[in-house]
Each structure stands twice: as C-alpha cells, then as structure tokens.
Amino acid sequence: MEPGIYIVLAIIVLLIIIVISNIKIVPQAYVFVVERLGAFHAAWGTGLHVKVPFIDRVAKRVSIKEQVVDFKPQSVITKDNVTMQIDTVVFFQITNAMQFTYGVERPISAIENLTATTLRNIVGDLDLEATLTSRDIINSRITAILDEATDRWGIKVQRVELKNILPPREIQDAMEKQMKADRERREKVIQAEAEKKSQVLVAEGEKESKILRAQADKESQILAAEAEKQSMILRADAVKEQKILEAEGEAQAIDMVQKAIAESIVKLNAANPNEQVIQLKSLEAFAKAADGKATKIIIPSEIQGIAGLATGLKEVMTDVKKPQ
Numbered sequence: 001m002e003p004g005i006y007i008v009l010a011i012i013v014l015l016i017i018i019v020i021s022n023i024k025i026v027p028q029a030y031v032f033v034v035e036r037l038g039a040f041h042a043a044w045g046t047g048l049h050v051k052v053p054f055i056d057r058v059a060k061r062v063s064i065k066e067q068v069v070d071f072k073p074q075s076v077i078t079k080d081n082v083t084m085q086i087d088t089v090v091f092f093q094i095t096n097a098m099q100f101t102y103g104v105e106r107p108i109s110a111i112e113n114l115t116a117t118t119l120r121n122i123v124g125d126l127d128l129e130a131t132l133t134s135r136d137i138i139n140s141r142i143t144a145i146l147d148e149a150t151d152r153w154g155i156k157v158q159r160v161e162l163k164n165i166l167p168p169r170e171i172q173d174a175m176e177k178q179m180k181a182d183r184e185r186r187e188k189v190i191q192a193e194a195e196k197k198s199q200v201l202v203a204e205g206e207k208e209s210k211i212l213r214a215q216a217d218k219e220s221q222i223l224a225a226e227a228e229k230q231s232m233i234l235r236a237d238a239v240k241e242q243k244i245l246e247a248e249g250e251a252q253a254i255d256m257v258q259k260a261i262a263e264s265i266v267k268l269n270a271a272n273p274n275e276q277v278i279q280l281k282s283l284e285a286f287a288k289a290a291d292g293k294a295t296k297i298i299i300p301s302e303i304q305g306i307a308g309l310a311t312g313l314k315e316v317m318t319d320v321k322k323p324q
Helices: 003-021 097-102 107-124 128-133 135-153 169-271 275-290 306-321
Strands: 023-026 030-036 039-044 047-050 056-063 067-070 074-077 083-094 155-166
Touching: 003 023, 023 030, 030 097, 039 097, 056 097, 067 107, 074 107, 083 107, 083 135, 097 135, 107 135, 107 155, 135 155
Parallel strands: none
Antiparallel strands: 023 047, 030 039, 030 056, 067 083, 074 083, 083 155
C-alpha cells in the first residue's frame, strides 16, 4: 500500500478519537462548568454534551447534592470567661455552579473559617449556662448568618448543628457536683412531700377515727338515755298501776266496812241491844272487814278510838265470863 493511504487512515482515526473525547455525558446531580478560551461559557446539566476541541474545556465538576462537613473543634470564650471547645456540623448544598466555581477560592475552607468566627461572636455574648442550654438558638443564628454570607458563593446553608460542647475539666467536675446536689435536693424534696402526705393521711385517719368514736359514743348515750327513759316510764306505769290497785282495795275495804256496819246496825236495831253489844258488834264488823284482802284498814268515824274500843271489849268479855 502507498504511504499516503496510511496517513489518511491515521488522520481519520485521530479525528474519531478527538470527537469521542469531546463528547461529555453529565451524570445526575452534577453540573459541569465549561470555559471557552479561558472564560466561562456554560454550565452543563444532566445529559449528553459536545465541546469544541481545543477551545472548550470542563473547568469544574460540581455536585449539587446536599453535603455534610464536620469541622474540627473550635476554641471559644464565653461571656463569663470560660474557655471551651465546640465542634460544628454544617449541611449545605450548591445552588449555582458558576458562583461556586468563581465566587471564592477553596469554598469549604471559607465556610469553616466563617463558621468559627460566627460561633465565637455568638458564644461571646452568652455565659456558660446559657451556652449549654441554648443549642437551638445558637444553631439558628449560625445558620442564618452563614446562609446570608455564602449566598454570593452559590451555596445554600441548610442547617448548622453544634456537635459537642466541651468545657474545661474543672468546670465539668463542678457541673457534675452541682447536678448531683440538685438530684439529692430533689430527692429530699420528694421524700419530704411523701412524708407530708403520709402525715396528712394519718392525721385525717385519726380525725375520722375520733369522729366515728364520738358518733358511736353519742349514739350509745342516746340509746342509754332512751332505755333509761323507757325504764322510768315502765316504773312510773307500775307505780301508777300499784296506786290504782291500792286505791281500789281501799275503796273495796271502805265499802265492806260500811256494809258490815250497816248490817250490824240493822240487826242491832231489831234486837234493841245495849251499848256494850253495839261496841262488840262494831268490833266484829271491823275484824270482818280487816280479814279481807285490802292492804289498808280504814277505821270508821263511829268508833271513837282504839282505847275506847279496848275498854268496851274488856267489859263485854267480863260480863260474858260471869256465871249465870
């Protein structure tokens, strides 16, 4: 074969290689920054692109996925002059590949330094306790400041988190002692409240017990008084009935005496007796009346006296014993 054919084939192969090498496929979530003759030409998105050989070049391949950067601990001083170490984690995303490429040299280092200075400024206005308890406030303020500062770099700061806050060893020891003292104090308070509630419950139980005992004593006294009242009523009824019976017996005795005297008078009037016989008959009638079941004996007014009755009885008995 002639040498000219080899030269043509070589040129064709070279052209094919050049064309293939200038075909660029941009993957998903990436942007290619293309320069033409040293100046920014275009930002290629996802897909197939062809650049002009020897004129265009891909200056930078930029990932537009959200990225996370963990910065090393920074030494900061609080408002009350406590030096501590704080490390941060920054979440960001590139929104403009051209600004990211040409906006700042070494953008990650710029974000790190900006984060450190912002953190020192914020913590410098807080004391130790506020720094330890205000993570959300510090995170929000750093995020807002960094997002505003990095906007011209084509970077969107999504979130900034304080990963660790490390105070000096002596401060940590003091904090641990304080926490222990607080726990012990809360424990004592809880125990005191429990003891108080227990004493209140015991006092309420004793109070209710005394009330119940008082009510029981009251009811017992009421029942005893009612029983005494019933007993007194029954005794009064018994005395009343006894008096009624005695009165009825006295009335019956009086009636019997009067009847006996009346019968004796009738008989004596018929026999025309003398005074001694009348007295004797009166005594017999009195004895007959006394032989009844009456509990009391009423001496009639017709009988002048016990002495007179006895004298008359003696004379009558003397006359009766005289021989006929």
